[in-house]
Amino acid sequence: MLEIEIKVKVPHIDEIKKRILTIGGKHSETVVEEDLYYNAPHRDFAQTDEALRVRSAGGKTILTYKGPKNTLMGSKIREECNVQLDNAGAFDTILKNLGFKPVAHVRKLREYYTYQDFSIALDNVDHLGEFVEIELITENNAEKAAKRVDELAETLGVVGERISISYLELLLSTQ
């Protein structure tokens, strides 16, 4: 499964929100997401471009592994695996026992919207500002998905510089 995603820092997120609703997009939920990122004892994820994240949001805990990023037509593509956990604290203990170390904490208010098979997120990230993410999940046709993401971005006026690094990397780069 491939995730095709763009992320753009925007000055006026309310304008994007209006356009999403105008074309028929639906607000699905608003959540506070607390992400804890870990680094491995045997390789440096900052070098290998991987991520291991435990996200707590809406009473659920999700473990996510993301593989190295590739790009296709300006969209970000990477392998992603998700597993729901029943206990963030016990999993943190297991990771630490295995030698993994927490390296960063990212907190954001995220409004989720859906439009067709797109996921759109409007993010207000602590210490970083406001961003729009547009995402499509595809089994294999990455090129077509990237083109569709591109077209929706234009329709919504999401026209700034595309950011290919994560909030984690943005946050670490500002420290």
Added chain:
Amino acid sequence: MLEIEIKVKVPHIDEIKKRILTIGGKHSETVVEEDLYYNAPHRDFAQTDEALRVRSAGGKTILTYKGPKNTLMGSKIREECNVQLDNAGAFDTILKNLGFKPVAHVRKLREYYTYQDFSIALDNVDHLGEFVEIELITENNAEKAAKRVDELAETLGVVGERISISYLELLLSTQ
């Protein structure tokens, strides 16, 4: 949290079963447990005496980390952390992406009994035979718990050699 546990290979498991019921123990469930053990890329759990296991049983998947074993009065003591997962396949993919490797598969039919705050398991392990495990979980008073495990073993006639290694290690030692 500490797990105080003894494990004994027994010739006549039905005799033990009768004694458990005679003293008031209750059968709680019988399950087939499929355990997949992993080794780490950065250290050898066979050397460090740790275990990382994903158990599938009764429709549930549980991740367990066990720390190095210590012994107290013949009982085995080790740190144990458990996390329930909603997806064994995705977690296997994450572990493999992180460089962990599956090293053994242990399958057993396990009958669980409870007596007071003890957990008793009667195990029929593929390729290994029949075993009794008696376990107590304690927050801090390991010595008292070990004594109680010892007394219950005597009452039940669980009198053979105490095995301080895991089914994983037993299985690997027979290969």
